[in-house]
Amino acid sequence: MAKKAAASGINKSEVIREYKSKNPSMGPKAIAEKLKTDHGEEVSAQFVSTVLSMAKKRDDKGGPRRGRGRPPGSGKAATAAKATSKASGGLSLELLLKAKKLASELGGVEEAKAALDALARIID
Numbered sequence: 001m002a003k004k005a006a007a008s009g010i011n012k013s014e015v016i017r018e019y020k021s022k023n024p025s026m027g028p029k030a031i032a033e034k035l036k037t038d039h040g041e042e043v044s045a046q047f048v049s050t051v052l053s054m055a056k057k058r059d060d061k062g063g064p065r066r067g068r069g070r071p072p073g074s075g076k077a078a079t080a081a082k083a084t085s086k087a088s089g090g091l092s093l094e095l096l097l098k099a100k101k102l103a104s105e106l107g108g109v110e111e112a113k114a115a116l117d118a119l120a121r122i123i124d
Contacts, residue, residue, distance in 0.1 A: 012043055016051045
């Protein structure tokens with residue numbers, strides 16, 4: 001269940017963020033004291049520090065940034081996909097289909113390999 005709004009009606013976290021944006025050199029203790037003198041609200045320096053820390057962790061769009069944990073694309077599925085592409089030499093589907101067509105025209109994979117080896121010897 002959500003907490004009820006403070007009796008004073010001010011949003012302490014918003015005021016803390018405003019103080020910090022207007023005075024970037026102000027520390028948590030100074031902001032806590034300023035909040036007490038200006039608004040009569042008593043907050044701890046630790047609360048101010050937490051609010052400022054959470055503000056840093058949010059990106060420009062207001063959503064949370066990527067936190068701890070494994071970065072995307074490094075899981076088992078991604079590793080298997082990388083291994084498959086390395087095994088195929090990073091060839092595209094189009095090139096593999098052309099190789100299949102060549103192998104069938106030459107009478108099989110072994111014949112295609114022999115033809116490519118002979119071609120490599122001629123070129124080098």
